[in-house]
Amino acid sequence: MTQPSAPYVIGIDTDAATLREADHLLEALAAELDLPEGVFGCTHLVRDGRPRVALSLAAEREPVLRTARDRLTAQGYEVRDGAPDEVGRAVLYPGAGALTGTLTLAELLARSAIDRVTVLGTPGEPDPDMRLVTREHVRPQWQNGRLVLSAMPAAGGTLVPFEDPDPTPCCADH
Missing domain, CATH: 3.30.70 (Alpha-Beta Plaits)
Incomplete structure (x- = not known):
């Protein structure tokens, strides 16, 4: 889309x-x-x-x-x-509310307006059967007219969206 x-x-x-x-x-x-x-x-x-x-x-x-x-x-x-x-x-965006729990990338793309998933540090397209732990926080960005989610590798061979739903503020311990 x-x-x-x-x-x-x-x-x-x-x-x-x-x-x-x-x-x-x-x-x-x-x-x-x-x-x-x-x-x-x-x-x-x-x-x-x-x-x-x-x-x-x-x-x-x-x-x-x-x-x-x-x-x-x-x-x-x-x-x-x-x-x-x-x-x-x-x-x-269409389908955003359906992106909860753990989904395969194929399910994520089928359920939402997201066009593509990229994985930081890896070339090419990820396997559609890879699992994404959504953390109920999926924030894709528009890139060249397409909605693209950036993900990163996580524990157990899964992926998570690059954007953390609860980021630690810079210098929080200072």
Whole structure:
């Protein structure tokens, strides 16, 4: 699957300082706006004079985003046409809720909008029968119009998504 074919995308500027904060905000907004299953919701790192994490929503039908735009603007968010960049990190995407527990890569690809899985440090495509321990935190990124999950080897010959759901803050023990 590739990014939604219709170009209905809005960007939402936020004051979120971390990916975790942006994830929670995106999930709360999606619930509040009652967004349908097929909507993509992504986070985007903004590195200007005010570093933060922006959001984007993409849908195949314009009325879904028109309503979201109106409600978000009324709440004080700055909303504009288009995503902040082309490499958003997907939090909301078709099938995301079905990616729990341990799945084969073939199951992951069949159940979700994810197009491809890459494994850090290995060339080529991974075996579709490899098992991925999702940790209930699967955050693929857009790469050249395709949704790609980066994974890494883990214990017992399994894989885990590269992004840790509970990262240790830098210098936590200092």
